[in-house]
Amino acid sequence: MKKTILSLGIAALATGCGGGEGESQPNAQVKPTPAPVQQALETGNALLVSDPSEFIRKSRQVVEAHKMQSNTIKSAIAKNLSGLYWDPTHDAAILAPQYGFNDTILMTNKAMASGYKDQALSIGVAGEKSNGQRYALLGSNPFRTAQRFPDSSNAAMTKWLSNLVTWLSGGVTSNVVIAQMDQSYYFPDEQATRNWLKDNVSQELAFNEANLCDGSKLLSCLQTNTPNLLILSQHLQSGDTNQQVLDALAYAEQAQIPVLYLHWDGGLTELGRDILEKFHVDYVGDNYWRKLGLVDWAPSSLMNFVPDSVATQQALLSRFESQNFNVDLSQCEDKSCPDTANMESQFYAGANSIRHRLKKLDEQKVDLFNQDGYQYEKLMVLLADHYRQTVVFPMDKQSTQTTEFLKSYFADYVQYNSRSVNPKQPNMGNFSRSEFSPEVKRISATINMESKRNFRSAGVYALPGETFTVTRNDSNEVTTKIVINSLRSGATHEFSKDGYTRPKMLTSFAYEVKPGETITLTSPYGGPIQVHFNNNDVPVALTFSHVAQHPVWRSEKDNDAFIQELEANLFDWAELITPGFEVHSKRDKMLESVNDEMWSTPAEMALATEEYVHNYPHVLAGFQGPGIDEVPEIIQYAKNQGWEIANIDMVKHMNADQATCGYGCSGNPYDAYWSFSPLGHGDLHELGHGLEKGRFRFAGWEGHSTTNYYSYYSKSRFFQNTGKVSTCQSLDFKGQFELLQVSRTQADPNAYMAAQNQTSWSWGARVYIQMMMAAQHEGVLKNGWHLLARLHLIEREFNRLKSDDALWDERRLSIGFANYSREEANSISNNDWLLIALSYISQRDMTSYLDMWGFSFTEKAKQQVVALNLPPMPLTYFASSNTGYCLNEFAQTPITIDGQTVWPLNQ
Known part of the structure; x- marks a missing residue:
């Protein structure tokens, strides 16, 4: 015993003297080394932990601790109350707690008006900050509702509110500051709040007069009072x-002054948004649309509450810990799994809810590991980081052990880039290398751009696991967001045989950078950086720091360097940037593109891209805009009709990599397994999917029957411009002609043709090409291809007019639909619409001509065309070799459809 006393005395003496230089400090002042999990939480480095299951066990502790803390708060406020009644009125807001920071203390359970459904939603949230400051937020002001509508609450609710005030103030409420309150007919909050406090807390309670502690005065009120x-x-x-x-709220937090927030009205003001954000509470929506309240509600129903999403996530983590998944991946097909595979319940529900939560925080640029709190989210991120380190591609849904497959999949779903420590994934399969040569320099680059929807390449590269910053130097009004990569998640085919060859979610979330702001990001994958915009033609200046320069072609001066950088093989990605079209390509595919003998330099390929991928397809789709020729028989024709002409001013993109569907898959970007070519049928075909209209298909026609004209037109213009051939698809015109001739020998040619049931894409393509040739031969158009551009124009005008009664009545004559009501226009069939529209734009009665093909129309549509009083389109066919229609055989050899004339070409 004496020894113990002596040692304590020495320790006290040493502490009092402070010790001398070189003297060891007493054990009491040496901080113990944090456990590895705690170190990982503090540093953001998951690799400090050897066993990833430690993150799972810690998350379980966090969930239990949060539940117990919430129970303590709820018990202090509820105190065994039951039967609460409160109608917060429709001038209220539905709120939601942010897990880990606070919890629901008041929950609706009943719709207070007929015609609305009962819902259990949060209308009260409370929590306690790490420094002990208590706070509560209610979705309405119960003091106001009690004054305006005495029957809107009961004694139990009044007692609950008294308990809430007592808990907030720590037992004694003697001095209250009341701020930011309205005093109006519907919202007499200044008066009602003070009246309730006097009546239910203390008549001696001290508080400020109305408006004396608002805005600029609030801070001094808190400091003084x-x-x-x-x-x-x-x-x-x-x-x-x-x-x-x-x-003032920052001071209140520092001074541990409790806060009670009472939501004013049902909407959300900018101040409300900022206050809710400060207290980690989400605004769900206006109660005006729900009319919810509390009827016979028991606060005890909230005890031991764990959100469904967290329970689902914890179940998922437990399956990882025990390596026990009841899923059958062999049932999954490419992009989906049937219910019987159990992937939704066993994996997707948990993974998607984590991803949804992290996306919100990540896009808000919350640096989790530089913030207090967020323990639960940090653990999810760290677990995924750890799993990411052991991934080995390729994997197969059947031969790869299920838990290993799903660990990698979990790491794909659970990402977070708004931080400075984010270890690179060592094995990224066929997406990219993870180790970059010492020759790859880390650079800073200022990029001056003109904004274009939806995005443009920044022309610089984020290296995996390496932090980079982006500073916005301009002050212009355009929303600007940074995104790493442009790849669609569907391009990873994890459920195909040996198809899990790379991470699934390679494209990052979108991170807004505001004027004057610097943001910091670290990606485990890296990749070409993209810049997304919400408006066009606004100058934006961005400085990127600690990025790399991959092969990028922007202008003719890049020709030689671009080729050299591709051949140097320092990166797996390269980009070609033109004003209206960008190619994001695997390096090997870009080498194939630039080595195409069709182009002598990358600049020549880029010019061809602008002309044949951007210009001509949009000419044929009836658009105007930057880089698009204004063809008089298209644009001036529309102006003469008084039609609106759509403007297209956006950049389109191709990912030359892997296709989301098939061998190539439409969209913007579209993606494909092939290397890009400005005249590649596949490229122009996928672009055509974004331009074609379903209304252009006659009844029964398959989808691709309206897709390929944009490809054919570009190739035909290439031949006209250069005399060189880029071969179009082979179409059997002779066979089609001979079938038409046979039909003319039948008693009912139309019925005969209809019975042939010709609905294939190639049949449809030939029908339209024949109509285009006929329009040119009739002298209606100098270039018959432009018939399709006119059809696009009238289709857009038709859609515009039929959206409004007054517009339709005033302008329907200008599109040839004078005999149709707006209701009839909205329900018209494709066949009837095409008969009228084609007749109008070709200035020919198309009834007999289209009847020749076996199409049928209503009498109303035919009478509308009769009313247009147009000369008939002759029953003429135009001979062409299988590919000559794209060369010099377009509308050159007319043949009468008479049942007798033979095919004139030697084929």
Whole structure:
């Protein structure tokens, strides 16, 4: 015993003297080394932990601790109350707690008006910050509702509110600051709040007079009055600013002054948004649309509450820990799994809910590991980081052990880039290398861009696991977001045989960078950086730091360097950037593109891209805009009709990599397994999917029957411009002609043709090409291909007019639909619409001509065409070799469809 006393005395003496230089400090002042999991939480480095299951076990502890803390708060407020009744009125808001920070203390259970459904949604949230500051937020002001509508609450609700005030203030409520309250007919909050406090807390309670602690005065009120409760709402007086209120709230937190927030009205003001964000509470929506309240509600129903999403996530993590998944991946097909595979219940529900939560925080640029709290989210991120380190591609849904497959899949879903520590994934399969040569320099680059929807390449590369920053130097009004990569998740075919060859979610979330702001990002995958915009033609200046320069072609001066950098093989990705079209390509595929003998330099290929991928397809689709020729028989024709002409001003993209569907898959970007070519049928075909219209298909026609004209047109223009051949698809015109001739020998040619049931894409292509040739031969158009451009124009005008009664009545004559009501226009069949529209734009009665093909129409549509009083389109066919229609055989050899004339070409 004496020894113990002696040692304590020595320790006290050493502490009192402070010790001398070189003397060891007493054990009491040496901080113990944190456990590896705690170190990982503090540093953001998952690799400090050897066993990833430690993150799972820690997350379980966090869930239990949060539940117990929430129970303590709920018990202190509820105190065994039951039977609560409160109608918060429709001037209220539905709120939601943010897990780990706070919890629901008041939950609706009943719709207070007929015609609305009962819902259990949060209308009250409370929590306690790490420094001990208590706070609560209610979706309405119960003091106001009690004054305006005495029957809107009962004694149990009043007692619950008294308990809430007592808990907030720590037992004694003697001095309250009331701020940001409205005082109006519908919202007499200044008066009602004070009246309730006097009646239910204490007549001796001290509080400020109305408006004396609002805005700029609030901080001094808190500093001077030292209240034991601050009550405020989202109402802002004229002349005051959000920041003034936020500065006061920051002081309240520092001084541990409890806060009670009472939501004003049902919407969300900017001040309300900022206050809710500060207290980690989400605004769900206006109660006006729900009319929810509490009827005979028991606070005890919230005890031991764990959100369904968290319970689902914890179940998923337990399956990882025990390596026990009841899923059958062999049932999954490419992009989907049937219910019997159990992937939804066993994996997707948990993984998607984690991803959804992290996406919100990541896009808000919350640096988790530089923030207090977020313990639960941090653990999810760290677990995924750890799993990412052991991934080995390729994997197969059947031969790869299920848990290993799903660990990799989990790491794909659970990503977070708004941080400075994010270890690279060592094995990224066929997406990219993870180790970059010492020759790859880390650079800073200022990129001056003109904004274009939806995005443009920044022309620089984020290296995996390496932090980079982006600073916005301009002050212009355009929303600007940074995204790493342009790849669609569907391009990873994890459920195909040996198809899990790379991470699934390679394209990052979108991170807004505001004028003057610098953002910091680290990606485990890296990749070409893209910049997304919400408006066009706005100058934007961005400085990227600690990025790399992959092969990028922007202008003719890049020709030689581009080829050299591709051949140097320092990166797996390269980009070709033109004003209207960008190619994001695997390096090997880009080498194939630039080595095409059709182009002598990358610049020549880029010019061809602008002309044949951007210009001509959009000419044929009836658009105007930057880089698109204004053809008089298209644009001037539309102007003469008084039609609106759609403007297209956006950049389109191709990912030369892997296709999301088939061998090539449409979209913007479209993606494909092939290397890009400005005249490649596949490229122009996928682009055509974004331009074609379903209304252009006659009844029964398959989808691709309207897809390929944009490809054919570009190739035909290439031949006209250069005399060189880029071969079009082979179409059997002779066979089609001979079938038409046979039909003319039948008693009912139309019925005969209809019975042939010709609905294939190639049949449809030939029908339209024949109509285009006929329009040119008749002298209606100088270039018959432009018939399709006119059809696009009238289709857009038709859609515009039929959207409004007055517009339709005033302008329907201008599109040839004078005999149709708007209701009839909205229900017209494709066949009837095409008969009228084609007749109108070709200035020919197309009834007999289309009847020749076996199409049928209603009498109303035929009478509408009769009313147009047009000369008939002759029953003429135009001979062409299988590919000559794209060369010099277009509308050159007319043949009468008479049942007798023979095919004139030697084929």
